[in-house]
Amino acid sequence: MSEQVRYRVEHATRSSRIGVGLIAIVLMVLALAPFWGDRQMLRLLAELLTFVALASLWNLLAGYAGLVSVGQQAFVGLGGYLLFAMVILAGVHPIAAIFIAGxxxxxVSIPVAALTFRLRGAYFAIGTWVVAEVFRLLASQVSVLGGGSGVSLPAAAVIAMAPTRQAREFEIYWLALALTVLVLAAIVTLLRSRHGLALTAIRDNEVAAQSNGIDVTxxxxxxYVLTAFGTAMIGALIFLMKLRIxxxxxxxxxxxxxxxxxITVIGGIGRIEGPIIGTIIFFFMRQTLSDLGSLYLLIMGAVAIVVMLWAPKGLWGLIAERYGWQALPLQRHLVFDDTAPRSRDKRA
Amino acid sequence: MAPILALENISKRFGAVVVADGIDLSLNEGEALGIIGPNGAGKTTLFGIATGTVTPDAGRVLFDGKDITRLAPEGRCRLGLARSFQIPQPFSGMTVFENVVVAAAFGNNEREAAVYDRCADLLERCALAAKANKRAGGLTLLDRKRLELARALATKPRVLLLDEVAGGLTEHECATLIALIKDVRAEGVTIVWIEHVVHALLATVDRLAVLHGGKFIASGDPHKVIRSAEVAEIYMGIDADA
Structure with a gap:
């Protein structure tokens, strides 16, 4: 074919180098939180982290794969109930139970997908919700797990995690941090892989993705299956933190x-940074406005409407499109090396 | 030798509108066929049926002698049946380079790193190298059409279906695209080209077919077909001297 050119393919950009640096600093500060934050702060941060993970997983599902599910609570609840069942009925260590729940x-998500994937668009959304309601009704039938009124984690199992209350709280916090980092790292790895390329193409244009050889289904x-995996693990963690389900x-x-x-919509759907930004905004609003009672929910609704009208791709989407920023090195950049003679068949 | 692509007795209707009425079409490898016809004649639907995005009510689609009527679009693409869309369909949030990498990697089932070479070459060839790292959503119409072509070519097609690539372009822009398509043809790729810009077709194809009301009403030597009275009568939009 035509003459070869020298070029290389890069993932990192200047903004992503800054982004990765900032993320590393934030992670360091978060890892040390037990030494600078009080008990309340730790609880808040752990909750925030679980929402970052949940929203990132939903973003992968809806933002990238176009599967707008309103039934992910099916897997949050399933994860929580699996943890309680394993701990109460089989005496499994709670932390081990989190990793088995995934x-x-x-x-479980495979037969659920077989059912719901027959539906498209809004019907799929409603279908997933129905599945979650079925799960809820099934859970209320299990009398060994408290039936409709629920059950608490046995004190013995809680004490077995760590002897003192403080040690337990540190342990749970670090667990939340580790799991969230694990979920985010898995998503980044997925998006940088060949599957991620397909997924990003599907996000942008399903018909074109199909006609370029991608098996969209x-x-x-x-x-869907990976998201269920992660969502259930986070669900198990959430109810381990609550101690009651x-x-x-x-x-x-x-x-x-x-x-x-x-969270995902105001932060920026279809972008990995969106759910992180969205969670921070959500928690900021919740902490400052929750004293207002139901007015707080009205304000949240108004914010959602304004963002959707003014920045339909979310706040990060607005920034990313204007400045071309990416906080994580996901894109592939083709860099032609113009310093070398173009006819040379050698690549950097 | 079996034809590379054949449509046998294809019928399709959308409600009361018949868009394909027992269509037969057969293409030999290396051939270049042009298709013209008024709006609504069923041209784009025919491409949809060939590539699998539209399911025909009756009839068979054969690729290299194999029945692909029930094969999904991605499977047909991997066999070597590529298509450009009338309205360009870029992956708008991805870079131009990534767009081509997607087509190259998935259109042939190859590893990502293995296709970088070919993609860089293709971008140069389609005059997109300078825009390799631009977001595809921000491209001009000409560049979108170039990208549409580059992506189709990246799948290493044996048959290339082009849907109005010249529409909306200036004379000069059109000429550069025609040169590229001729180039592709010279490499032995079979081409089916739907186009309203007739002079672009006449310069490239060796057979011209006229689709009207879901039927081919004329087919043969391009210059003879375009001058036939029947075509002039039905296809008023065409200047026969062009």
Whole structure:
């Protein structure tokens, strides 16, 4: 073919180098939080981290794979109930139970996908919600786990985690940090892989992705199962932190889906940075406005409407499109090396 | 030798509108066919049926002798059936380079790093190298059409279906695209080209077919077809002297 050129393919840009540096500093500060924050601060941060993870997973599902599910509480609740079942009925260590809940939920998600993937668009959204409601009703039938009124984690299992209350709180916080970092790292790794290339193409244009050889349904199924895996692990962690579970809290569409959608949409759907920005905004609003009672929910709704009208791709989407920023090195850049003679068949 | 692409007795209707009425079409490897016809004649639907985005009500699609009527679009792409869309369909949030990498890697089932070479070459060839790292969503119409072509070529097609690549371009822009398509043809790629800009077709194809009301009403030597009375009558939009 035509003459060869010298070039190389790079992932990092200046903004992503700054972004990675900032993320490293933030992670360091967060890892040391038990030494600078009080008990309340640790709880708040742990909760915030779980929402970053939940929103990032929902973003992968809806923002990239185009699967707008309003039933992810099915897997949050499933993860929570699996943890309680394993601890209460089988005496499994709570932390081990978190990691067992993931693969079980992934296995459960396959028949759920077989059912819901027959539906498209809004019907898929409603279908996933129905599945979550079915899960809630099933959970309320399990009398050994408290039926409809729920159950608490046995004191013995809690004490087995760590002898003192402080040690336990540190342990849970670091666990939340580690799991969230794990989920985010997994998402970044996925997006940088060949599958990520397909997924980003699907995000932008499903028809074109298909006609360029991408098996769209298969990629969507993979994402659905992986998302269930991660969501259930985070769900198990959330209810380990709460020490109590009931069908209504475990399968709450409000807590685990509505807020998560709010976070993702205002932060920037279809971008990995979006859910992180969105969670910070959400928690800032919640901490400053929650004294206002139901007015706080009205303000949140208004913010969501304004953002959707003014910046439909979310706050990070607005920034990224204007300045071309990316906080993480996901894009592939082709750099032609113009200093070398173009006819040389050698590549950097 | 079996034709590289064949449509056999294809029928398709959308409600009361018949867009394909027992269409037969056969292409030999290396051939270049032009298709003209008024708006709504069923040209783009025909491409949809060939590439698998539209399911025909009746009939068969054969690729290199193999029945692909039930094969999904991504499978047909991997066999070597590529298509450019009338309205360019870029992956708008990805860079131009990434757009081509997607097509090259998934259109042939190759590892990502293995296609970088080919993609860089293709961008040079399609005059997109300088815009390799630009967001595809921000491109001009000409560059979008170039990208559409580059992506189709990246899948290493044996048959290339072009849907109005020249529409909306200036004379000069059009000429550069024609040169590129001729180049592709010279490499042995079979081409089917739907186009309203007839002089672009006449300069490139060796057979011209006229689609009207879901049927081919004329087919043969491009210059003869374009001058036939029937075509002039039905296809009023065309200046026969162009």
């Amino acid at each position: 693969p079980i939920a992934a296995a 298969r990629v969507k199924l993979i994402v 009931s069908p209504d809290t475990a399968f709450s569409v409000n807590d685990w889906t509505a807020f998560v959608i709010f």
